[in-house]
Amino acid sequence: MSALVLQTGVAAAAPPDDGTTAQRVLDLTNTERRKVGLGSLRLSPQLSTAAQRYTEVLASGSCFAHTCGPVPDLVFRVELTGYVDWSAIAENIAAGYATPEAVVSGWMGSSAHRENILTPEFTEVGIGVVSSTGRFNMYWAQDFGTRAVRHAAAAPDDDTPDAAADDD
Secondary structure, three states: OEEEEOOOOOOOOOOOOOOHHHHHHHHHHHHHHHHOOOOOOEEOHHHHHHHHHHHHHHHHOOOOOOOOOOOOOHHHHHHHOOOOOEEEEEEEEEEOOOOHHHHHHHHHOOHHHHHHHOOOOOOEEEEEEEEOOOOOOEEEEEEEEEEOOOOOOOOOOOOOOOOOOOOO
């Protein structure tokens, strides 16, 4: 997990608040994954909730790290949203980038952030973005995850006679 900050000299206009900004970050992230032969990440509602809540924490205070606010641990933040039975999680955060293109480019220019984006095991992502009057104007988060694979018990074969059946 890594933090990326770019202090811009000009306040950025707020992106649309209708989900298109998060969708654009997802599209750009998946474009980067496809460039290296990886599958696309699916948007997870739970991870998106965790990421959005965390960007709000970052935008509201003086702390800019992966351990801010009332729930400083990523594990607890994602599990509070119902994202459980995971086998891997990670987080990218950034501030000061005005657009989805700029933040994804910034993450790809940082080895730790790039590693999270290009980790083959990750299958899901959540994206949070907040425009605020805070120190960096724009705050971004990506929470990555992989759910543990559960193997369902094999269903009984319908052609197998029930040993307890009575054929009177």
